[in-house]
Amino acid sequence: VQLQASGGGLVQAGGSLRLSCTAAGRTFSSATMSWFRQTPGKEREFVAGIRWSGGNKDYAYVDSVKGRFTISRDNAKNTVYLQMNSLKPEDTAVYYCAAATKRLISSSRSNSNQYDYWGQGTQVTVSS
8 A cells, every 4th residue: 555645845834735644455334544744853743534444434633723624535535635825934844644454443543553554755845
């Protein structure tokens, strides 16, 4: 499985970006896919996640992005998106998508060690 992330860039504070993460090589009937971000000298931080099993889906967000970021999934394209609105300079980071081949329990999905596959990072820079 390869995860291909794209969509990062430079944007002014208050602007928007949409990140995409496409999974190639496998279609997951049950899985968890999430976005993490990392800045120099800091640990990778969970940002948002979507998990599904059959037709059931649910979502989770770190508090700092609630109401601003939305994670979604396009089944047909095997792609997960992260729509980021009202961006702030503190959102500046390298963003990574990750996939686990099972529906992670709530207490685990913010743990980067629980994920089986990672995409390459995409830089998001928000200027003030």
